[in-house]
Amino acid sequence: MKNSKILAVTLIALVTFSSCNNDDPIAVNEEELITTVTTTLTAGNQIITLTSRDLDGDGPNAPVVTVSGDLLVNTTYTGAVTFLNESVTPVDNITDEIQEEGDEHQLFFQAPAAIGAFTYTDVDGNGKPIGLTFTLKTGTVAATGNIVVVLRHEPAKSAAGVATGDITNAGGATDAQITYPVQVK
Amino acid sequence: MQTKIYIVFCFCLFCTISFAQNTVSGKITTQGGMPLSGSHVHIGKKTVSSDASGNYVIKKLPVGNSKVFVSYVGYKSVDTLVNLSGDQVLNFTLKENVDQLQEVVIRQKANTLNKSLLEQKIKTETIEKFSNQTLGDILKEVAGVSTLKTGSSIVKPVINGLFGSRVPVINNNVRLQDQEWGTEHAPNFDVNAAGKITVIKGASGLQYGGDAVGGLVIIEPVLVKKDTLFGKTILNLASNGRGGSVSTSLHKGNDKGWSWNALGTFKYSGDREAPDYVLSNSGNREANFSGDVKFTGKKYDISGYYSLYNTTIGILSASHTGNVNDLYNSITNKIPSVVNDFTYAIRNPKQRVQHHLAKLNYNYFFDETASLAVQYSFQFNKRLEFDVRRGDFDAIAALDLELTTHAVNVDYKKTVHDWTLKSGFNTSIQNNFANPATGIKPLIPNFDRVEFGTYGIASYDLSDSFSVDAGVRYDFSRVDAAKFYLKSRWEERGYATEFADFIVGEQGNQWLTKPSFTFHNISASAGFHKEFDASLNWYSNISLATRNPNPSEFFSDGLHHSTGIIELGDLALDKEQAVKLSTTLQKKWTAFSVEVNPFINSIRNFMFLRPVGFETTIRGAFPVWEYQQTNARLAGVDVQTHWKISKQWQHDFALAYVNGKDITNKESLIDIPPLNLSNKIQFSKSDWHDLKLEVKSEIVLRQNQFPDNNFTTNIVVDNELVPVLVDISTPPPAYQLLHFYSEMKFKTFGKTNATVAFSVQNILNTNYRDYLNRQRFFADEMGRNFQIQLKFNY
Numbered sequence: 001m002k003n004s005k006i007l008a009v010t011l012i013a014l015v016t017f018s019s020c021n022n023d024d025p026i027a028v029n030e031e032e033l034i035t036t037v038t039t040t041l042t043a044g045n046q047i048i049t050l051t052s053r054d055l056d057g058d059g060p061n062a063p064v065v066t067v068s069g070d071l072l073v074n075t076t077y078t079g080a081v082t083f084l085n086e087s088v089t090p091v092d093n094i095t096d097e098i099q100e101e102g103d104e105h106q107l108f109f110q111a112p113a114a115i116g117a118f119t120y121t122d123v124d125g126n127g128k129p130i131g132l133t134f135t136l137k138t139g140t141v142a143a144t145g146n147i148v149v150v151l152r153h154e155p156a157k158s159a160a161g162v163a164t165g166d167i168t169n170a171g172g173a174t175d176a177q178i179t180y181p182v183q184v185k
Numbered sequence: 186m187q188t189k190i191y192i193v194f195c196f197c198l199f200c201t202i203s204f205a206q207n208t209v210s211g212k213i214t215t216q217g218g219m220p221l222s223g224s225h226v227h228i229g230k231k232t233v234s235s236d237a238s239g240n241y242v243i244k245k246l247p248v249g250n251s252k253v254f255v256s257y258v259g260y261k262s263v264d265t266l267v268n269l270s271g272d273q274v275l276n277f278t279l280k281e282n283v284d285q286l287q288e289v290v291i292r293q294k295a296n297t298l299n300k301s302l303l304e305q306k307i308k309t310e311t312i313e314k315f316s317n318q319t320l321g322d323i324l325k326e327v328a329g330v331s332t333l334k335t336g337s338s339i340v341k342p343v344i345n346g347l348f349g350s351r352v353p354v355i356n357n358n359v360r361l362q363d364q365e366w367g368t369e370h371a372p373n374f375d376v377n378a379a380g381k382i383t384v385i386k387g388a389s390g391l392q393y394g395g396d397a398v399g400g401l402v403i404i405e406p407v408l409v410k411k412d413t414l415f416g417k418t419i420l421n422l423a424s425n426g427r428g429g430s431v432s433t434s435l436h437k438g439n440d441k442g443w444s445w446n447a448l449g450t451f452k453y454s455g456d457r458e459a460p461d462y463v464l465s466n467s468g469n470r471e472a473n474f475s476g477d478v479k480f481t482g483k484k485y486d487i488s489g490y491y492s493l494y495n496t497t498i499g500i501l502s503a504s505h506t507g508n509v510n511d512l513y514n515s516i517t518n519k520i521p522s523v524v525n526d527f528t529y530a531i532r533n534p535k536q537r538v539q540h541h542l543a544k545l546n547y548n549y550f551f552d553e554t555a556s557l558a559v560q561y562s563f564q565f566n567k568r569l570e571f572d573v574r575r576g577d578f579d580a581i582a583a584l585d586l587e588l589t590t591h592a593v594n595v596d597y598k599k600t601v602h603d604w605t606l607k608s609g610f611n612t613s614i615q616n617n618f619a620n621p622a623t624g625i626k627p628l629i630p631n632f633d634r635v636e637f638g639t640y641g642i643a644s645y646d647l648s649d650s651f652s653v654d655a656g657v658r659y660d661f662s663r664v665d666a667a668k669f670y671l672k673s674r675w676e677e678r679g680y681a682t683e684f685a686d687f688i689v690g691e692q693g694n695q696w697l698t699k700p701s702f703t704f705h706n707i708s709a710s711a712g713f714h715k716e717f718d719a720s721l722n723w724y725s726n727i728s729l730a731t732r733n734p735n736p737s738e739f740f741s742d743g744l745h746h747s748t749g750i751i752e753l754g755d756l757a758l759d760k761e762q763a764v765k766l767s768t769t770l771q772k773k774w775t776a777f778s779v780e781v782n783p784f785i786n787s788i789r790n791f792m793f794l795r796p797v798g799f800e801t802t803i804r805g806a807f808p809v810w811e812y813q814q815t816n817a818r819l820a821g822v823d824v825q826t827h828w829k830i831s832k833q834w835q836h837d838f839a840l841a842y843v844n845g846k847d848i849t850n851k852e853s854l855i856d857i858p859p860l861n862l863s864n865k866i867q868f869s870k871s872d873w874h875d876l877k878l879e880v881k882s883e884i885v886l887r888q889n890q891f892p893d894n895n896f897t898t899n900i901v902v903d904n905e906l907v908p909v910l911v912d913i914s915t916p917p918p919a920y921q922l923l924h925f926y927s928e929m930k931f932k933t934f935g936k937t938n939a940t941v942a943f944s945v946q947n948i949l950n951t952n953y954r955d956y957l958n959r960q961r962f963f964a965d966e967m968g969r970n971f972q973i974q975l976k977f978n979y
Binding site: 024025026027028029030031032034035036037052054055056057058059060061062063087094097098100101104110111112113145146148152153154167171172173174175176177178179 | 505506507508510511522523573574575576578619621623624625626627630631667668669671673674676677689690692693694695697743744751800801802803804805899901904905906
C-alpha cells in the first residue's frame, strides 16, 4: 500500500540524514579576549606597574587589580599600556593589534587633577592620538584617587576634545575599562 | 478569585442544552440505482457517511431551514435547503460528473478543531498590504497581538503579553524551528508566501504541540483548487530606507492531477530614518523562494514543498555597547551614539540567516468523512551574527549556529454524525551545532533533542447551536547537550554538588559537561461554543500548556551586547505550566458588530530574567540577570468592533489590555505590552475603480506596571568616579501615530488587473520609542514613510 511505502521512505530518510553527532565539542579559543591590562609608569629608576588581570574573562571572578607602588609628587612619568590575552597559550599580545588599527582605537586616561595630567605621545596614521604611550605629570601635593583607563573601539576620533583625551564625545564601544587606585606622595 | 472563575466556567461547560428532535434518513444512489456507500452527507451542522447500502441517518436536527450538502467523489454534489418539521426521509440520486472543470468545489476545511476558541484570521488582502514588511507587523492587525522588536526589521509576535518559545509559529503545517528563543531572532518567514494566517490566543491547537503558553500562529499557503493558471506580482517602493521589494508568484491549480505554486521575493533597503536622524546600519536584504508540486488523485493527494528564506539584517550601530557606561550614556543622551550619513551598506553588527524547509505530504481520503495525513519535514536553520570586533575577527561571525530538524507527523481525522475526531502523533530529531571557530563562547551549546508527541481531539455538536470540544496531548522530550563551563561559573552557579554527574572532562579552566534532561508532559484543552441566535455567539475555552525550558533558559552564559547585561541560565529550571481561560462574546447587529475577549492565564514556574547583582570584567562592571521561576498571572481583554456606517463608510476599533503580575514576588512582569487602541476609518466606492481610503490612528499608552530593575554604576564625571542611576526600567511615554492607506483597481487587458496603492506610515513624523523595542535605549523609532505598491494579477 502506498501509505506504508511513504512512511518507510520518510523513516529511512530520517535515519539517514540524522547523523547524531554526539562527539565532544571543541573548546572555543577566545583569541580576542583581553585578560590583562598593564600600565607602566617610569620616571628615572622608578618603575610603577599597574595591572588588572581577569583570567576567566566574562566569568564570575572579578579582575585582580594590583598597583606596585606610590607615585611621587611633581614628577613626569613616561607611561605605556599593554593588553594581553593570557587565556591562550602562547600568550597573545593584543597591544600590537591596537597599534596596527590605531585609527579605530583610542585610550582615555582620567584622574582627578590632584593626581596629575595626561598627555598623549603617540599618533595613528591620521595624526590622531592612540594612547598606548603617554606622559603623566603628577600633582604638586600629596593625594589619593583613581586612574581610570578606558580603551574605546571605533571612537569618533575627530569629535570635539577627543584628541586631547576628553572622553565625553568619543562614542564607540568600550573594550576595556580599568580603575586603578593610586596614591601620590 | 481565579478558582471562582474556573468553577463558573466548568459549570457553563457542563450545563445541558435543550435538544431538537428531528431525524432525517435516506439513501444515496447513482442514476443507475446503484447505492453509493461512503458518500458524504452534511445537514445543518452534522455530517455522516452513507453505509454499504447507501443508507444514512442523521438525528437531533433542529426545526426550520437546514442546509443539505451531499457529495461523492466523481459525482455532482447536491447543495440545497430543506425545511424540517418532523422526521423525514430524503433520498438523493447523484449524477456522474463528466465535465469536472465546470464543477469547482472549494470547501474551506477548518484548520483546527477549536470550536470553542474564536480564531483570528488574517486574509490575503491584508497580507498583501504588508508585502514589504514582516510577519510580526501583519499579526499586529489582530487585537491582542503586539510585537517585540529589535530595530525595525526584527519583529516577533507577542500574543496576550507572551512571545518567543511561548508562541510557536506553524508554517504550512510545519512547526518553525529557528532559534526562536532569542529575543532578537524573528520568525524566518517570507510574508508573501502566506495565503491565510490564523492566530489562536491559547494552547488549544494541540495537534501542533502542547507548549503554546502564549498562543499559536498558523500560516497556510495560497491554495488553488480550480483548474487555472494565474500569477501575481507585487512591487513596493518605500521612502524610508529608500528601498522596496518585489514578489512574484505563479499558481497552477487543478482539481485532479498536477498543480503547483512558485514564489520568489526580493527585498532591499538601506538605513531607516527616525524623524531627527539616520538609524545607522538598519538596512536589510531578503531573497526568498518557495514552491510546491502536488498530485491529486481520486482518493489521495501527494505533495512536495521547499522554501528558502535568506536574509541579512543590519543591527543599529548605536546599539552595540561595550559596558554599562556606554548604556548609561545612551539612555541619558537620548540620541544614538553613532549617526552616519544614509547608506545602503550593512556593516557589523549584523545577522545573516538562512532557513531551508523541505517537506513531503501524503493525504489519503478513506471516504468523505475520514482522512489520514502523513508528513515528513526537514528544516535547516543557519544563523550567523557578526559583531563589532577587532581586526580580522570582524569578518568572523560572533555566533554561528546550525539547527537541523527532521520531523514526521501522522494525523487522522474522522467525522461521524455529531462527532469530529482528530488524532495523531509526531516525532522529531533535532541537532544544534555551535561552531567553535567564532572565537567566542556560544550562547547556545551543541545539543541533540528527540521529541515524541501524541494527541487526540474531539468535538461534539450537542445541538445545532451548541458544540463542545476537548483534547489531550502527551509529549516526551529529551535533550542531550555538550557545553564547556568555566570552572568559576560552575561554582558560582552552585552546580558543583547538584550536577556533578554532568562533568565528563576538563580543559584548562573549563569543565566539559554533558547535561541531559528528560521531560514527560501533558497538555489539554476543553471548551464550548454556544450560538444563542445568528447574531450572538459565546465561545469559552480552558487550556493547559506545558513548556520545557529552552536552551537559552538552561544554558545562557555570557554578555549580551545590546542590553549590556550578563545573562545566566539555570540547569535546575523545571517545566512551566499554564492554565489559560479565555472567553469571547460576539454580537452582531445589522451595521455594527462587537467582539469582547477577556482572558486569564495562570502560569506556574514562569521562566523570566531577573537582575541579581553585578560582575566585574576587564570591560567594567555589568549587571547580572539570571533565569528564575515564579508564579505569574496574565489577565486582560481584547475588544474589536466593526461599524458599517453607510454604504461607503466603515469604522474599525480595536483595544488590547493585558496586566502581568509576578504573584510570588508581588511585582509587575517585565515587557508586558501597554494598553493600545486603534481606530480605522475607511471610505470605499466601487464605482471609482474600487477606491479605498483609510486613515488609521494608533494609540499606545505608557506602561505604568513595570518592575524596577534600575541599578547604580560608577562613571567618570570631571575625572572623578561618580555613582549614577542607570534607568533601564522606566517605559517610554505614550504615543499616537496616524497612518494613511489608499488603493484603486484597474482592469488592464484581458483577464489581468492592477491595483495601485499609496500609503503613508507615521504621517506626522512623530518621535517616539516603544517599550517593546530592544533598541529603545538607543534610538527613536522610524519616522514618516511613503510607500507605493503596485500589484498585478494575471
